[in-house]
Amino acid sequence: DDPPLLDSLPPSSPGMPIIDNNTKMTVLGPLMALYTIAAGYYVGTAKGNWGWFSYHPAAMLLAFVGLAGNAIVMKKVGGLVKTRWHGYIMSAAALVAAFGWYVIYSNKDMFGKPHATTWHAWLGIFVMINYFIVAPFIYYTLSPDIGIMKGNKTLRWVHKWSSRATTGLAWVVCVMGWRTMQGDNLFNQAVFGAPLLLLAPLVLLDL
Numbered sequence: 001d002d003p004p005l006l007d008s009l010p011p012s013s014p015g016m017p018i019i020d021n022n023t024k025m026t027v028l029g030p031l032m033a034l035y036t037i038a039a040g041y042y043v044g045t046a047k048g049n050w051g052w053f054s055y056h057p058a059a060m061l062l063a064f065v066g067l068a069g070n071a072i073v074m075k076k077v078g079g080l081v082k083t084r085w086h087g088y089i090m091s092a093a094a095l096v097a098a099f100g101w102y103v104i105y106s107n108k109d110m111f112g113k114p115h116a117t118t119w120h121a122w123l124g125i126f127v128m129i130n131y132f133i134v135a136p137f138i139y140y141t142l143s144p145d146i147g148i149m150k151g152n153k154t155l156r157w158v159h160k161w162s163s164r165a166t167t168g169l170a171w172v173v174c175v176m177g178w179r180t181m182q183g184d185n186l187f188n189q190a191v192f193g194a195p196l197l198l199l200a201p202l203v204l205l206d207l
Helices: 021-044 055-077 080-110 119-142 153-182 186-204
Strands: none
Touching (some): 021 055, 021 186, 055 080, 055 153, 055 186, 080 119, 119 153, 153 186
16 A cells, blocks of 8 residues: 655644644745745836846746745645645746746846856756756655655655755745845845745744
């Protein structure tokens, strides 16, 4: 028989999170989606009208906050269907991020600018490589349908926390990119970064 999937903790559990996981999915999920739309448009038009470059921050926010963030809170609820959708959405996040990378790469080419000259760029590349390596590996090892190691609790633990850490780093990289665009404008930096700072412990940790 297939090993049981890890579900959310029962109400009587002493380790119950501050906010139950179903509430996180139904409340935090839409909040992350709204943040993605608002911040994506705000950043995309910060330098004027919407242009080709605008798709870079918009795609990265959609990938790592709107999609990956929702995939994480969905997985916290547990169950076979949500575990499958967690994988589908994380894979979609990787593809959307790849589009965002293509936008910035081609945009720099158009203006004759050098590539990968900042910590924002190098950390972003690290996140991208991680997502694209992890996606097929986890599919073939931990997929609830075909995973050859889906019952391995150690691998599941490592995947859970390393992937959340990578997604958290992606959020930091998004803030770094916005800081580069805004320079010393601390107010605009705070408006962009504060929602992620508030969401991070609830989404990325088991609080």
